[in-house]
Amino acid sequence: MPRGRLEWRIAELIQVKDETPTARTLLFDVPGWPGHLAGQHVDVRLTADDGYSTQRSYSLSAPDRVELTVQKVADGEVSPYLTEVLETGDKLELRGPVGGWFVWRPTGKAPVTLIAGGSGIVPLMAMIRARREAGGATPFKLIYSARAPDERYYAPELRRPEPGVDVTYLYTRAVPEGWTRPPGRITVADVNSGAWPAEFEPDCFVCGPTGFVEAVADMLVALGHDPRRIKTERFGPTGG
Amino acid sequence: MGIISRGFHGRGRDEGVKLPPGQYLVHDFPVLSAGPTPRIPLDRWEFTIETETGEKHRWSWQDLMALPSETPTVDLHCVTKWSKLGTTWQGVSLDVLFEDVATTADYALVHAYGGYTTNLPLEDLLDGKAWIAYQFDGEELESEHGGPARLLVPHLYLWKSAKWVRGIQMTQDDEPGFWESVGYHNYGDPWREQRYWGD
Known part of the structure; x- marks a missing residue:
């Protein structure tokens, strides 16, 4: 795992897939992404035009691409935006990968x-x-x-x-x-x-x-x- | 300031409260831990401080209950972004527990039942900054929140406030604990947003 600072990166939404009526999978293009392990998550940061910003963590749903599946939380602040407002071509900030404990490595031998x-x-x-x-x-x-x-x-x-x-x-x-x-x-x-x-x-x-x-x-x-x-x-x- | 997210307005501005950067306010009490919740019978519970020379100071549950306690009201900041304000605890100040401990070591490695560890400088445990807490909101501390007793160091991210605390080992060198070894910041000051390595 890299020891350097986890930089905020610009992520562009390139593909959307509905999983259920209230959850969707978002595929991002993130230039310079360092790669990640299965089980790790990312921090997402949204910024409003008055400078207000907020962050949330989301698990990565695939090992080989920056893909998240987000469940809309009815009274949430970020998930309704990610599931209903964000469109392909839109950009947000993201950093990671985070978390080195809840991970599975393909070298693992145990069932x-x-x-x-x-x-x-x-x-x-x-x-x-x-x-x-x-x-x-x-x-x-x-x-x-x-x-x-x-x-x-x-x-x-x-x-x-x-x-x-x-x-x-x-x-x-x-x-x-x-x-x-x-x-x-x-x-x-x-x-x-x-x-x-x-x-x-x-x-x-x-x-x-x-x-x-x-x-x-x-x-x-x-x-x-x-x-x-x-x-x-x-x-x-x-x-x- | 980062890029503007088209169409994002945000909800409240966290009710006018000043929070550390990147945190949002919650009113419930989320649970985070890396594995199953250990359950420790009080008659087998003990808390130890072990110095760098190997000298051990031990407290049974009865010993802990017999010590003078405090009821601090503090804000909690979890690295997973939530903050909970004005929580009231009851516990024994680490100043009381360290009173008769002779140590010249600068670092503490905190051990918990279940194997969890976390590290911090000794000075962050002293001078009214940390407690072994056994009540939350006037009730016995629930096991999922770290009962029967947890460390409470509210000026650092909450992973430093080890649940199910079992002891403190004094060390000359700073030894990374559980989360500190897998990507989380060694010190964890929420006001400086020290979440991860390199922050």
């Missing part, structure tokens, strides 16, 4: 369990993509809890079968036709069946809202996972 709650899928998707890009020898299991089927990000990509990546969906509010698990929050049984067992000594990455992450991390510890192998990232309710 990987990823557990996402809602928009917590974003840095975990970067890890799945990094695995694919590297040739994919490490076995991954993903548990993805979303409110409803149409609130899943990256749905077409995750639907494509990918050897060595096992995906389990959980829904908390609405389920697809014929789905046997009733809607509800993640349980120990869900983690037990969807994640690697503790004996395999997997690296576990858990990302989502605080309550979700607290609950899942506790479940993993209760299931015998070494707390040192459980890495967490929390999106608080104030992520806006």
Whole structure:
């Protein structure tokens, strides 16, 4: 990781993709970008014409490009701008990459369990993509809890079968036709069946809202996972 | 000033309050930590200060409770950009805990249950600047916020206020802690926006 100062860089929005009715993926062109690891995030700075500026952090959703997926927070200050106002060709300031802990490196040999709650899928998707890009020898299991089927990000990509990546969906509010698990929050049984067992000594990455992450991390510890192998990232309710 | 973001007006100007650069105001209390929340039974809890000579000073939970406490009201600034103002805590000043500690070392490496560490100069822990806090807002400190007790050093970014604090190790040399080793600033003064290496 570079030791120098993380400079603010000009990022130009070059592509937009809607993931759900309230979330979209933004691809930026950032001249001089130093590269990043799967799981890292960036700081985004917006400045109004009276000089007022504000910053937020967003996880990078891919390992090989500066791409973010932003969930609109209804009363947020920045996410409504990024999801509804920003257009291709617009520029903003961005710096990073930030965070050297919640990262997965393709050199990792241990099996990987990823557990996402809602928009917590974003840095975990970067890890799945990094695995694919590297040739994919490490076995991954993903548990993805979303409110409803149409609130899943990256749905077409995750639907494509990918050897060595096992995906389990959980829904908390609405389920697809014929789905046997009733809607509800993640349980120990869900983690037990969807994640690697503790004996395999997997690296576990858990990302989502605080309550979700607290609950899942506790479940993993209760299931015998070494707390040192459980890495967490929390999106608080104030992520806006 | 950076480039203007077309069509961005911003919300309030943070209610007229002066915040460190790049921070925004919150009224809830977000949780950030790198791993599972450790849970420490009070009968097994202890806090130690170990000097550079290896001399150890220990406090059990009962010992800590028996010490004079303070109720500081302080502002919190998290490196993830949120600031929370006017939070009230109860805890023991580090001045009290260091009273009988003989050390010439300039740096402190703070250890927490669960393995977390953070480093700071000793002078940032003394003279009424830091506490071992065990109550927040008049209630026992919840484990997700660092209970039973956490370090509180509010003049630095909140990652320096180690949750689940277990001890302080005095060191002659400044040894980077957990976040300080993976890209975050060694000192972390919010008013100078020292978020990351090189800031």
